Amino acid sequence: MTTPAVGSGAEARTGREISLVDLLDRLLGTGVVLAGDITISLSGVDLVEVKLHAIITSVRVDSEAES
């Protein structure tokens, strides 16, 4: 996973690409939180924590599988 970063000096490498971690920080942690019909029982902090736990677990499984 690569992310654009500000380069050396004053040059800023800008772009649309968002790393998955940054994206999930925002799509699960912030943004307009308006309870949909479906997500009511999944909404809130629990969703974020539960899912990040799942992500961490799967990332770890993946990296162990690769090594």
Next chain:
Amino acid sequence: MTDRGTYLYAVTRAPAVTPDVAALDNGTIRLVEHRDLVAVVSGVDLADYGEQGLRTHLEDIRWLERVARGHDAVVAAVAASGPVAPFRLATVFFDDVRMRARLDECYPALLRALERVEGRMEWSVKAVVPQVGEGGDVAADSPPPQLSGADYLARKRDAKQQREAAADRGAALGDTLHQTLSSTVVASRRLPAQDVRLTGHKGTMVLNAAYLVDNEAAQAFTDLVAELRSQNPEAVVEAHGPWPPYSFATLDDP
């Protein structure tokens, strides 16, 4: 025949252009006008996007990534043509009627959110400082034989103090960077430090923050980040963006 629900990506202001990007779940992007707002939606299969389906799928990193990227692509396309209030991932309604009812309840707050972000984009700045005393604990497990017990304990105590002092310096640097940056922007929000298991960064993340920056001020903002980076060579300071204002299109004041 499957039940279809309405997946809400974002709200923008009328008039809006239908974004030319793929919808989730092989659906079609639609614009649903509600008063002077436009909801950007598509139909999704409730077998996958209903409560049970979401519970199962959200545990699947590949599914989650596909949906997050798809959601982001739509939001970014909307952001290109007007102010955008992106919704949390997987905001799903049984139908458009129920979605309209919910939008109506939040109408004034949605208007305020769109006003707050109009002509502005989100930038992310992160700072990582090297971990002090890495491997110290490993050495502590097996004291070198030439050290006396007292020397060994003193050395262990010094290492602990160094680590604590470094942690304090790192936290102070994160605070200083954030104060400097936030004084130049419209709004800012600190996010929790990211898990090293997700990012693979080397060291301690002392700043993970989002800044709402006027489009005309973007260059000045990245110049400031570059300046802060050169003033703090011990840290890795990175700016990313511009992104849709995910952290600032909230229904309350950030």
